[in-house]
Amino acid sequence: MNYYTISQLAEQFDISTRTIRYYEERGLISPIRTDSGQRLYTKKDRAVLKLILRGKRFGFSLEEIHEMISLFDNDRTGRKQLEKTIAYGEQKLKEVTERIEDLMQLKQEMESILADFRERLQKLEETE
Amino acid sequence: MNYYTISQLAEQFDISTRTIRYYEERGLISPIRTDSGQRLYTKKDRAVLKLILRGKRFGFSLEEIHEMISLFDNDRTGRKQLEKTIAYGEQKLKEVTERIEDLMQLKQEMESILADFRERLQKLEETE
DNA sequence: ATTTTAGTTTACGTTTACGTAAAAGTCAAT
DNA sequence: ATTGACTTTTACGTAAACGTAAACTAAAAT
Numbered sequence: 102m103n104y105y106t107i108s109q110l111a112e113q114f115d116i117s118t119r120t121i122r123y124y125e126e127r128g129l130i131s132p133i134r135t136d137s138g139q140r141l142y143t144k145k146d147r148a149v150l151k152l153i154l155r156g157k158r159f160g161f162s163l164e165e166i167h168e169m170i171s172l173f174d175n176d177r178t179g180r181k182q183l184e185k186t187i188a189y190g191e192q193k194l195k196e197v198t199e200r201i202e203d204l205m206q207l208k209q210e211m212e213s214i215l216a217d218f219r220e221r222l223q224k225l226e227e228t229e
Numbered sequence: 230m231n232y233y234t235i236s237q238l239a240e241q242f243d244i245s246t247r248t249i250r251y252y253e254e255r256g257l258i259s260p261i262r263t264d265s266g267q268r269l270y271t272k273k274d275r276a277v278l279k280l281i282l283r284g285k286r287f288g289f290s291l292e293e294i295h296e297m298i299s300l301f302d303n304d305r306t307g308r309k310q311l312e313k314t315i316a317y318g319e320q321k322l323k324e325v326t327e328r329i330e331d332l333m334q335l336k337q338e339m340e341s342i343l344a345d346f347r348e349r350l351q352k353l354e355e356t357e
Numbered sequence: 358a359t360t361t362t363a364g365t366t367t368a369c370g371t372t373t374a375c376g377t378a379a380a381a382g383t384c385a386a387t
Numbered sequence: 388a389t390t391g392a393c394t395t396t397t398a399c400g401t402a403a404a405c406g407t408a409a410a411c412t413a414a415a416a417t
Contacts (some may be wrong), residue, residue: 108363118364123405137413139364155335158328160288163404172342183350190343197339200286201332207283208325214300215318222311236393246394251375265383267394291374 104141107132113147114154121150127163129153129170159200169193232269235260241275242282249278255291257281257298287328297321 111118124130125140130149132140142150149170156166172190239246252258253268258277260268270278277298284294300318 106363117406119407120405122365127404135413137364138366139413155331158288159332159335160286172339180350180353183346183353187343187346187350190339190346194336194339194343197332197336201329201336203283204287204325204329204332207287208322208329211300211318211322211325215315215322218311218315218318222308222315225308225311234393245376247377248375250395255374263383265394266396267383285374 104143105147107140107142110142110147110150114150116154124150124153124163127167129163129167232271233275235268235270238270238275238278242278244282252278252281252291255295257291257295 105113107118107121111121121130125132130142130146130153132142132146134140152170153163153166156169157163161169168189172186172193233241235246235249239249249258253260258270258274258281260270260274262268280298281291281294284297285291289297296317300314300321
């Protein structure tokens with residue numbers, strides 16, 4: 102397995118190294134360290150980072166994203182823990198579903214407005 | 230036509246009056262005023278506010294929302310203006326479409342993770 | 358070997374999107 | 388008419404999410 106440096110990840114996702122360190126500060130990502138203290142990121146870390154950025158694009162706060170990431174933490178082995186995790190996951194899934202529906206409605210509206218504008222342009226061109 | 234006061238709108242959308250005034254400060258909404266200076270909001274203003282809040286839920290900044298709202302400004306009558314507006318609208322529509330696809334992928338992943346957790350819970354219960 | 362480049366921590370600065378408080382005017386009801 | 392609820396502007400405060408700079412160390416390149 103090989104690793105990414107912080108600047109490599111920063112470049113790949115077009116964010117600053119500060120941003121990545123900040124996510125670590127907030128407990129969202131936990132790279133290993135070399136003897137000298139440099140951060141090394143695995144593929145898994147990269148996937149987590151990708152998840153964070155996607156969450157951000159949807160307007161989730163880092164706090165919410167933190168909670169969602171813990172869903173992927175496979176260390177929840179007890180039955181009570183599993184049940185809690187599932188319940189939380191179902192809740193989040195519902196939220197995501199609602200957002201999708203909401204967005205699709207927005208899309209519809211934008212399309213109808215665009216159609217309206219195209220029609221107006223059409224009429225302008227006819228009377229030219 | 231009748232009007233809403235600022236606190237009526239605030240209550241309807243469960244936000245503060247400060248928030249509404251802030252949106253006005255940023256140029257997103259423009260209520261008329263009574264002789265004494267109180268703000269009055271029309272149905273149209275209410276619709277704009279609704280749009281703002283929806284945009285926020287999707288993680289758009291107030292600046293982006295401002296741009297999108299100007300799409301609804303019917304005062305773009307020149308041909309060049311129309312063309313620019315349509316181009317901008319198409320761009321935003323594309324962004325929204327991409328977000329929807331992105332969200333649907335997230336949904337898929339969450340569902341598969343949930344399925345995995347449910348399976349584990351199942352196995353735990355079998356060995357009880 | 359020594360520049361150059363990249364990494365680290367610490368810490369203060371900044372922007373966005375409001376919260377909150379003060380001081381004063383206005384509206385609605387008793 | 389006066390109380391109480393509502394509104395206005397002005398202004399300072401704040402949390403989240405980083406930006407930026409300093410001071411230093413390690414790695415890579417010449």
